[in-house]
Amino acid sequence: MTKLKICYLPGREFSYSRTRIFLKGMTEAGIDVYDCSGSGKGFFAYVSGFLKFLMKKGKCDIVLVGFMGHTLMPLVKLFTRKKIIFDAFISIYQTLVFDRGVLAPGSLFAGAARFIDRFACSIADLVLLDTDQHIEYFVREFKLDKNKFRRIPAGADDSVMYPRDDIEGGEFLVHFHGEYQALHGAGYIIEAASMLWEARFQLIGRGREFEACRKEAEKRGLKNVTFVAPVSYDRLPEYMARATVCLGIFGGTEKAAMVIPNKVYEALAMGKAVITSDTPAVRELLTDGENVLLCGSRDAESLTLCIKKLRNNAILRQRIADGGYDLFRKKCLPRHVGREIIAACETIKRSQS
Numbered sequence: 499m500t501k502l503k504i505c506y507l508p509g510r511e512f513s514y515s516r517t518r519i520f521l522k523g524m525t526e527a528g529i530d531v532y533d534c535s536g537s538g539k540g541f542f543a544y545v546s547g548f549l550k551f552l553m554k555k556g557k558c559d560i561v562l563v564g565f566m567g568h569t570l571m572p573l574v575k576l577f578t579r580k581k582i583i584f585d586a587f588i589s590i591y592q593t594l595v596f597d598r599g600v601l602a603p604g605s606l607f608a609g610a611a612r613f614i615d616r617f618a619c620s621i622a623d624l625v626l627l628d629t630d631q632h633i634e635y636f637v638r639e640f641k642l643d644k645n646k647f648r649r650i651p652a653g654a655d656d657s658v659m660y661p662r663d664d665i666e667g668g669e670f671l672v673h674f675h676g677e678y679q680a681l682h683g684a685g686y687i688i689e690a691a692s693m694l695w696e697a698r699f700q701l702i703g704r705g706r707e708f709e710a711c712r713k714e715a716e717k718r719g720l721k722n723v724t725f726v727a728p729v730s731y732d733r734l735p736e737y738m739a740r741a742t743v744c745l746g747i748f749g750g751t752e753k754a755a756m757v758i759p760n761k762v763y764e765a766l767a768m769g770k771a772v773i774t775s776d777t778p779a780v781r782e783l784l785t786d787g788e789n790v791l792l793c794g795s796r797d798a799e800s801l802t803l804c805i806k807k808l809r810n811n812a813i814l815r816q817r818i819a820d821g822g823y824d825l826f827r828k829k830c831l832p833r834h835v836g837r838e839i840i841a842a843c844e845t846i847k848r849s850q851s
Contacts, residue, residue: 502843507534507551507574508564508585509544515731515760516565516587519653519832520839527836532558548573555580560843563622571618581846583839584622585650589636591615597680597753598706616640623846626650626839629779631756648845650838651783653830654763658732661769661823662739670697670809673741673770675734675761678705682759683748683775685711689798692718694805702726702737738768743808743815746774750796758783762790766826771819773804783829787814789821 504524508517517535524531534550536543548570555561561580563570565587574582591612594600601608619625619640625647627633633647672691676682684701688711691699699722701711708725715723729737738744744765747754755777762780765772766789774780776792784790791808794800808815 501528501530502560502840503530503532503558504839504843505532505534505551505555505558505561505580506564507547507561507567507570508536509547509566509568509570510535510564513731514565515655516585516652518655518731519835520562520564520585522655522657523653523832523834523836524839525836526833527840529836529840535564544570552577560846562839568614568618571621575621581623582621583624583626583842583846584618585626586615586619586636587626587628587652589615589639592635592639592753597751599680612640616642619646622646624648624842626842628652629756629758629782631777631779631782635752635756648838648842650835650842651830652758652760652763653832653835654760654767654826655731656767656831659735659738659764659767662735670743671741672697672699672743672745672805673702673738673765674700674745675702675729675737676705676747676759677703678707678711679749680707681747681749681751681754681757682707683750683754683796684708685714686748686796686798686801687711687745688714688718688720688723690802690805691715691720691723693798693802695722697722697805697809699723700726700737700741702734703728734764735768738765738770741770743805744768744770744772745801746772746780748775748793748795748797748801754795755779763826763830766822766830769819769823771808771815772822773801773808784822784825787818789818789825791818 510517532554534547536547555578562583564585594611595603595608637644678684746762747759756779758779773791775795786792791804793804
């Protein structure tokens with residue numbers, strides 16, 4: 499059987515998790531991948547990646563424009579007649595306007611962001627998103643055909659994220675990492691920490707809400723909270739391995755209800771018990787009490803009760819950790835992502851016949 503040949507042009511560098519997982523997954527699934535990921539970051543990464551694409555596009559069967567390739571889509575469409583799959587992964591409009599509050603609703607820039615989302619998806623032959631909830635949002639918000647979309651989970655790189663033995667210390671350590679976006683709801687973690695002096699909290703990262711969280715922890719005199727500067731993806735497992743429980747997201751934004759964040763997949767891959775908000779997106783993959791413990795969104799008391807439940811019940815904690823790891827190995831490995839990409843390509847081929 500002839501190998502599928504894909505030209506992969508992501509908008510983000512190799513070190514970004516979505517890029518590395520797609521590249522690893524496609525290779526493990528037996529796809530011939532022409533990697534057009536750019537060198538460095540920002541504008542120069544876009545330019546170097548696109549130049550690679552121009553040199554390699556003639557060798558492939560299908561072009562896959564990766565995460566943050568929204569603005570690359572028109573150029574790719576202009577320079578190739580091959581079928582194009584677009585891994586949208588996020589809505590720029592929804593993220594900048596409603597999740598991060600960078601752009602004012604109804605503003606000219608918000609309208610431009612919305613146009614970029616819709617246009618990039620409309621010129622693709624197939625669009626990839628991580629959950630059905632996310633797909634429903636794109637269909638509803640941008641008036642797009644639902645048949646144009648396919649769900650592919652985010653996954654995690656199992657060559658980096660995997661269980662480490664005998665690293666947990668004697669203390670009950672609760673771990674969080676992220677960019678302190680609104681959907682993360684890090685403030686609720688600080689509130690929970692104020693009710694759980696017997697547990698220690700490790701929060702890694704920086705972002706928009708970081709300073710407010712740090713000041714709140716200082717105001718409350720929380721000696722059980724440690725703020726850690728951002729660490730590389732390769733070093734993150736060192737910190738996660740020491741944790742007893744890993745946290746997902748707890749914000750009440752629209753986006754929070756539509757996604758399963760990378761940090762949840764990473765914790766599952768590490769074999770850790772995970773607590774995250776009970777959302778429709780999370781329930782597409784995970785089951786409360788079996789492979790995750792779900793709490794209310796924007797609810798510090800609910801989060802506190804879940805942490806206490808896992809602290810006081812080692813059997814439940816281990817069952818959830820084992821169940822999450824088993825699910826990850828069955829459904830969320832990079833090779834599973836690669837197989838889903840093959841299936842997406844077959845969907846395009848069937849539509850042509």
